[in-house]
Amino acid sequence: MIDLIINGLSVSVEEGATLLEAARFLGFPIPTLCYMDGLSPYGACRLCVVEIGEGPRAKLVTACTYPAEEGLKVRTASSRVIKARKMILELHLASCPQSKTIQDLAAAHGVRQQRFRQEYEDCILCGLCVRMCEEQMMAKAIGFRGRGQNRSIGTPFDIQSDVCRLCGGCMYICPACQLRCTYTEPEKAVCGGCENLSPPCLEKEQFDDMMCFMDPCVACEIAKD
């Protein structure tokens, strides 16, 4: 067992556990996009940043890839961490505003603006689908290609791979390309719809059955009565 201090609380976790596993086991919430149980951690989305160390030597690390160390002091929600997470979400929003998962996280973290040049990508290069394909489906049909600005995920030569069984695991797991946030207006990236106290479809009657992904959707529940 390894003893460490998470948010001022002395805890002990099993050897080999990452900070994310330790914190989640103890009930400290850490948001993630590119992490999933059963897949190797990758540290791509940077959303799980936590602060380790003290004073001027404190630094931000990704909790999903950082192993728990003896005597480590971890803060999962310091002001520096929250600030960094907000910025990361803002950057994610700048590239992928249609993602329902990202919009929800942004709303939950109180991100109310997006100050970067707006792009409309449908991939955040988190590598979940690549790892899903390789580690759970044992296929290795898709992978990363190119580098830098031209980095993308896909099959070799952009033709259907011989090893792909069309299992759909890559689409199931994707945080960006599957669940679409339908309330995003192209000119404003921050939707916040699902978090708004007055649901958007209430004001617009023609959107009675709109898929606003609220669970349960207040507007639709009211409309039923």
Next chain:
Amino acid sequence: MKEENFLSIIGKHQAHQGGLISILEDIQTRYSYLPEQALRIVAQETGFSLVDIYGVATFYKLFSLKPRGKHLISVCSGTACHVRASSGVIEEFEQRLQVNAGETTPDGEITLVTVNCLGACALGPIVVVDGYYFSNVNRQMVGKIIDNARAGIDRVDVDTDERIFPLEVSCPHCNRSLIDKNFYIDGYPSIRVTVSFGRRHGWVRLSCLYGSYSVEQEYEVPIDTVVNFFCPHCHAELSGVLDCTSCGAPMVSAFIRGGGVLHICSRRGCKAHMLDLHGASL
């Protein structure tokens, strides 16, 4: 483009762990690009998945999945070269060649690419043509560089280059001259030897100019074949004691009239050669 060519390249590097990049490098050198078929064969033979190989092939600028021209012109667009106006040089190249950066001229002669840093920033803007560096390039020099590239940058001018001089060599066994005065190459009598490879047996005439790679042969020897050289007079094999430093094939030795030994690599296509005037290698 034959499967066994790829297989021989793969076989050469299979022994080394993680020889993937070396394999791809060799294929790229041989065909000037990575054919899809080649990547599939590499995947099959090495056990790497095609996805990983494709990832590596698209990651490095060195590799190209599209056929490249005979000559490669790389213009540096790194920070230091950029501030010294390499963008103008790139523009000039694009205008003169009528292609964009990253494309090949329609005649398949020249491929123009931009690279990010060549590590010789003090000499910028830098242009590399088939491995030869041009420094402090400006727009006026572009036309000349293109002419140079088209003519073949490593072509040696036999008449004016001082590094080129004729040698008279003889068989180390029977000491008879190998020079054939009836057959001229590069304007000089040629060196006549007999070679055998596979089941073929025939003559080969080499240029006697040290530094020239001109050769005439009875049978076309395939690239990368290691051939055995024989004296046409006493039929003894002209084997030496040295191995080629660049490819590992045995080197062939012959005496030079006036003293010294000439070593040349016995692999077709390998340009390694050596002049030993002190007899240190004997």
